[in-house]
Amino acid sequence: MQLAVRHETHYDYDTPLAYSAQRLHLWPVDFASQRVLSWSITAPGFDNALSYSDGFGNRVHMITFGNITGPVSIVAKGIVDVTDAAGLVRGLSCAAPEAVFLRQTKPTMANSALRSLGEKQFANRGVLDGLHALMAEIHAKVAYELGSTHAHTTAAEAFADGRGVCQDHAHIFIAACRSAGIPARYVTGYLVTGQGASSTAAHAWAEALVPDLGWVGFDPANAKCPTDNYVRVAAGLDAAGVAPIRGSRRGGDAERMRVEVRVEIAQQ
Incomplete structure (x- = not known):
């Protein structure tokens, strides 16, 4: 079955965000019963992200960005083909x-x-x-x-x-x-x-x-x-170890976070 996913994390701040460093666990990986057909992440600083596989086999991205006065959105989306393997x-x-x-x-x-x-x-x-x-x-x-x-x-x-x-x-x-x-x-x-x-x-x-x-x-x-x-x-x-987004920041007082996830069976 093909599943379409869109996962957006939206941040608002009362003051400008001077600097932010974030670790992303937002990219699924392939294995016997799962194949990623398409996937992308849109986020400030993602074009220069450090991407690596950690010791647990996860694909991780590290992003840094700063000097932002408005809201910040991090969006992961794509289509994944999954086979039922009884877990x-x-x-x-x-x-x-x-x-x-x-x-x-x-x-x-x-x-x-x-x-x-x-x-x-x-x-x-x-x-x-x-x-x-x-x-x-x-x-x-x-x-x-x-x-x-x-x-x-x-x-x-x-x-x-x-x-x-x-x-x-x-x-x-x-x-x-x-x-x-x-x-x-x-x-x-x-x-x-x-x-x-x-x-x-x-x-x-x-x-x-x-x-x-x-x-x-x-x-x-x-x-x-x-x-x-x-x-x-x-x-x-x-x-805590595999939070979708985790990191630190300077500035950006009174952070408010909103998460919107949509998962649907894709048209095939």
């Missing part, structure tokens, strides 16, 4: 050793409740069956509720509250996996819900390493493995 991720280069994905970060640090969650799902089950059970359990216990958490909410906090968004579902899944000794990583991308439908937000899920099978995606927010309705953009240890 299996093959043919994706990743230089980082698998053990790196056992490292707990602040958002994914497991407390006793999350360790118990993992232990319960993997008891008397194989890894793959346990991962499916874990995904279903998180979906059942943590309600999807916009505005119930914020960018710095940890997995432990969201699980205790029983509410969150896709970022929280993914962090909880990762925390439970890593506490059980299963490498897991955080994934950003896009999701469209079906034929004739469109999505208006970016999405996040997780991938776990299954022995003798490889990396497999799990989306606890929707209780399913990624299909051809998903576009995978970047992966890392947690949400």
Whole structure:
């Protein structure tokens, strides 16, 4: 299936922006079940961007710009052809050793409740069956509720509250996996819900390493493995590590950010 994506991040400031340096995780890469047919990024300074592949296999761009008095927009858009592989991720280069994905970060640090969650799902089950059970359990216990958490909410906090968004579902899944000794990583991308439908937000899920099978995606927010309705953009240890746009600036007081995402099934 071919999916058309447009992701715009718009910034307004009360004072001129003197200088800005930003890291972009906005460019999807090819692997066995995903092929980028066309993609572009429009942003100040992008013509001189530093582009590289990081240790997790992500395509990253570093941009710098300054002396801007008006608003700033960063737009990523393109068309991606995706095949349903039942969540299996093959043919994706990743230089980082698998053990790196056992490292707990602040958002994914497991407390006793999350360790118990993992232990319960993997008891008397194989890894793959346990991962499916874990995904279903998180979906059942943590309600999807916009505005119930914020960018710095940890997995432990969201699980205790029983509410969150896709970022929280993914962090909880990762925390439970890593506490059980299963490498897991955080994934950003896009999701469209079906034929004739469109999505208006970016999405996040997780991938776990299954022995003798490889990396497999799990989306606890929707209780399913990624299909051809998903576009995978970047992966890392947690949400902060693969934020679509992250950096620093001088000037540009009282920053206001607005994000608009549209994902549709492309005309074929």
